[in-house]
Amino acid sequence: MPNIIALDFETANERRDSACAVGLAWIADGAVVRRESRLIRPPELRFSPGNIRVHGIVPADVRTQPLFPEVMAEFLPDLAGGLVLAHNAGFDMGVLRASLQAHGLRPPAFSYLCTLQIARRVFPAEEGCGLGKVAARLGIRFEHHDAGEDAYACAEIALAAMRQTGAPDILGLSRAIRLPVTVVPEGPDRAPRPRAFADRPRAESASLRFAVKGRRGDRYDVVLEDRATGLRLRCTCMAGRYGTRCRHVAALLDGDITDLLSGNHDDVERLRLRMVAGA
Numbered sequence: 570m571p572n573i574i575a576l577d578f579e580t581a582n583e584r585r586d587s588a589c590a591v592g593l594a595w596i597a598d599g600a601v602v603r604r605e606s607r608l609i610r611p612p613e614l615r616f617s618p619g620n621i622r623v624h625g626i627v628p629a630d631v632r633t634q635p636l637f638p639e640v641m642a643e644f645l646p647d648l649a650g651g652l653v654l655a656h657n658a659g660f661d662m663g664v665l666r667a668s669l670q671a672h673g674l675r676p677p678a679f680s681y682l683c684t685l686q687i688a689r690r691v692f693p694a695e696e697g698c699g700l701g702k703v704a705a706r707l708g709i710r711f712e713h714h715d716a717g718e719d720a721y722a723c724a725e726i727a728l729a730a731m732r733q734t735g736a737p738d739i740l741g742l743s744r745a746i747r748l749p750v751t752v753v754p755e756g757p758d759r760a761p762r763p764r765a766f767a768d769r770p771r772a773e774s775a776s777l778r779f780a781v782k783g784r785r786g787d788r789y790d791v792v793l794e795d796r797a798t799g800l801r802l803r804c805t806c807m808a809g810r811y812g813t814r815c816r817h818v819a820a821l822l823d824g825d826i827t828d829l830l831s832g833n834h835d836d837v838e839r840l841r842l843r844m845v846a847g848a
């Protein structure tokens with residue numbers, strides 16, 4: 570039998586490559602035998618209010634967390650050649666694919682089954698088969714919208730479906746309910762180019778300028794100045810005018826664009842690259 574792993578991602582915003590948390594639950598011998606969850610620092614620290622409402626993760630939670638490749642390095646060998654379960658798998662498979670691609674990583678070969686489809690066949694109900702609904706009907710206790718907990722509930726739904734149909738294992742369940750696994754071939758040998766902001770043409774001499782929203786909603790401007798003494802970021806807020814490093818400058822250097830009003834997200838990455846190069 571292949572590794573059988575339930576997988577769940579949470580994302581920071583509408584982009585599929587903005588994973589900010591991952592949860593995994595391993596199934597063996599008819600039971601969940603291992604559970605893991607990790608926070609992920611997405612490529613840009615832009616969190617949509619709607620996404621925060623769902624999972625409660627905010628930029629400060631992931632600012633110092635490792636990026637997707639570092640987090641997933643621990644788990645990709647298990648996923649490779651494995652059978653992955655996900656509830657509404659189209660979403661989680663999309664996140665996995667987009668994130669691997671964004672970081673120039675080669676997607677492993679694996680197959681997957683959607684537990685939403687499984688639940689619709691085995692545990693249909695008027696109220697629908699959302700993860701929370703099915704779990705409640707089956708008496709699975711979990712903390713909805715925590716990636717680790719969601720992966721666990723997903724695994725338990727598959728196990729309950731196995732028991733319900735008398736299937737000996739997940740592949741047997743797939744046959745019993747005529748829901749074939751989807752096979753994902755290994756990605757191309759040459760991984761597509763990562764979404765690297767630094768690759769884009771940039772005017773080195775052009776000064777970078779950002780508009781940011783202050784704590785009380787007022788607008789400040791942060792400007793990068795190229796001085797004889799080196800690069801310097803100047804902010805128009807009170808602290809900035811006194812020459813101290815304010816939270817607006819600190820946020821930009823952190824890649825935190827939550828309060829960025831000017832919309833030039835790419836410039837934030839350029840700024841960070843230039844500051845690193847100049848340091």
Ligand SMILES: [Zn+2]
Nearest residue numbers: 804806815817
């Ligand atoms: Zn400031």
